Amino acid sequence: MSPAPEAPALPGPALLFCPADRPDRYAKAAARADAVILDLEDAVAPDAKDAARRAVQEAWPGLDPDRTVLRVNPRQSPWWEEDAAAAARLGVRWVMLPKAEDPAAVRALAPARVIALCETAAGVLAAPALAAEPGCAALTWGAEDLMADLGGAGSRRSRDGAPHDVVLHARSSVLLAAAAHRTAAIDTVFLDIADLEGLAAESAEAAESGFTAKMCIHPGHAGPIRAAFRPSEEELRWARGVTAAAAEAGSGVFRFEGRMIDAPLLGQARAILRRAGE
Incomplete structure (x- = not known):
């Protein structure tokens, strides 16, 4: 099997889900976020799967392929083969693979770049x-499906609303796996649509931890996600100063604003600049 072709950078940081059986919403979703995820899976009822796939195929020529992700149905489902065939026929560049468990499913979607969920x-x-698969562009994760698989009652504790330890463990495991293989990590959705303060806090923590983007289910969440992933002016000032001082120092440990800067801190400064697109 030939390797995946060169692809543009993964869009982000705000990736907005849109039901694939609602083509009237495609353009609106794309206008509000950095990328739209056309969802053939959870957002579409079983008896509407074929119609949703046809809607995507009909609309595809008018969509931006660099900013459109197609979430197919899982490999374990009866809709997998037709979804995968449609993605290949349309030349979809970004495919989200739900219930990802087998690397062979990533390979089966080549030459598309796969976001493994x-x-x-x-x-x-x-x-x-x-x-580790060459065709994997990013890893992401899902709390509610995970808890259903575990037989749990919900992703957050009833007593205080905080995520269960196993949920945080899964999130960290996905982030570490992505980093170990130098691929992107995308954080999951924030389900409380009205809690913009909670969304902002969770998004900021995701950005600071190393996630490159965050998915969302409501257009009103795209703005807060973008703002949270954008470094503050103070962070940018520090990062620019550190990288400039590093260039002047040449190599090794150096001092900046009273602190000793070594390779890890220089790496953090560069990560801040990447988040700002610099």
Whole structure:
């Protein structure tokens, strides 16, 4: 099998889901976010799968392929083969693979770049193998599907609303697997549509931890995600100063604003500049 072709950078940081059976919303979703995820899976009822796939195929010539992700149905589902065939026929560049567990499914979607969605226990444990696939562009994860797979009652504790430890473990596992294989990590959706303060806090923590983007289910969440992923002016000032001082120092440890800067801190400064597109 030939390797995936060169592709543009993964769009982000705000990736907005849109039901694939609602073509009237495609353009609106794309206008609000950095990329739109046309969802053939959870957002579409079983009896509407074929119609949703046809809607995507009819609309595809008018969509921006660099900013459109197609979420197909899982390989374990009866709609997999037709979804994968449609993605290949249309030349879809970004495909989201739900219930990702087997690296062979990533290879089956070539030459598309695959965002592997780890949302089962097997998927989280397979994250390193998925990220190691040349066709894997990013890893992401899903809390609610994971808890359903575990037999849990919800992703957050009833007593205080904080995520369960196993949810945080899954999130960290996916982030570490992506980083270990030098691929992107995308954070999951924030389900409380009205809680913009909570969304902003979770998005900022995701950006600071190393996630490159965050998915969302409501257009009103795209703006707060973008703002949270954008470094502050103080962060940018520090990062620019550190990288400039590093260039002047040449190599080794150096001093900047009273602090000793070594390779890890220089790496953090460069990560801040990447988040700002510099």
